[in-house]
Amino acid sequence: AQSVTQPDIHITVSEGASLELRCNYSYGATPYLFWYVQSPGQGLQLLLKYFSGDTLVQGIKGFEAEFKRSQSSFNLRKPSVHWSDAAEYFCAVGNTGNQFYFGTGTSLTVIP
Amino acid sequence: NAGVMQNPRHLVRRRGQEARLRCSPMKGHSHVYWYRQLPEEGLKFMVYLQKENIIDESGMPKERFSAEFPKEGPSILRIQQVVRGDSAAYFCASSRGGQGAYEQYFGPGTRLTVT
Numbered sequence: 166a167q168s169v170t171q172p173d174i175h176i177t178v179s180e181g182a183s184l185e186l187r188c189n190y191s192y193g194a195t196p197y198l199f200w201y202v203q204s205p206g207q208g209l210q211l212l213l214k215y216f217s218g219d220t221l222v223q224g225i226k227g228f229e230a231e232f233k234r235s236q237s238s239f240n241l242r243k244p245s246v247h248w249s250d251a252a253e254y255f256c257a258v259g260n261t262g263n264q265f266y267f268g269t270g271t272s273l274t275v276i277p
Numbered sequence: 278n279a280g281v282m283q284n285p286r287h288l289v290r291r292r293g294q295e296a297r298l299r300c301s302p303m304k305g306h307s308h309v310y311w312y313r314q315l316p317e318e319g320l321k322f323m324v325y326l327q328k329e330n331i332i333d334e335s336g337m338p339k340e341r342f343s344a345e346f347p348k349e350g351p352s353i354l355r356i357q358q359v360v361r362g363d364s365a366a367y368f369c370a371s372s373r374g375g376q377g378a379y380e381q382y383f384g385p386g387t388r389l390t391v392t
Contacts, residue, residue, distance in 0.1 A: 208368060255320070
């Protein structure tokens with residue numbers, strides 16, 4: 166069965182520091198992988214996606230993620246965090262049935 | 278270029294009442310998905326619809342919940358005889374379908390509170 170694990174419930178980083186949010190998935194075939202960001206009281210905004218090809222994908226707002234098949238991971242990174250990046254981040258895996266499976270999310274706090 | 282629209286944004290219902298949540302997909306999108314987000318949890322898939330068809334409802338509770346996406350008008354998620362456990366944020370997403378189905382765009386959600 167498909168599943169997504171985000172092991173870090175909450176992360177705090179200083180503004181300007183680098184960020185890595187972890188995501189591990191379980192999926193029987195080549196996964197379609199996504200990262201979404203959710204600000205309080207808002208819907209989800211797509212940051213980036215991986216379907217195939219280059220395993221390092223670039224997204225919006227300076228985020229990138231790397232697909233590592235051997236580790237079943239799709240970690241999200243940003244070299245320098247801004248205060249406006251504080252939000253909830255969700256990793257998701259999609260299947261051929263168009264159904265998405267979401268992780269439980271990682272809440273990011275950015276301190277000055 | 279309007280995104281996915283959901284209304285109402287907030288809905289309060291007493292136990293036993295009905296809740297109707299509406300979703301208008303992005304222009305050009307013919308596929309709609311409904312997800313539920315319980316407090317402190319991720320989104321859980323409920324149902325996937327195309328115009329006039331339910332494609333996958335494997336995540337929908339068997340009782341009290343129903344969804345439709347008519348030929349004209351928005352998609353509707355209907356919850357009959359609501360209970361406190363139905364309190365959650367309900368998100369709708371849409372996609373173009375085909376290979377484009379792998380890119381879902383989400384609405385702002387409807388936050389349902391059952392008192």
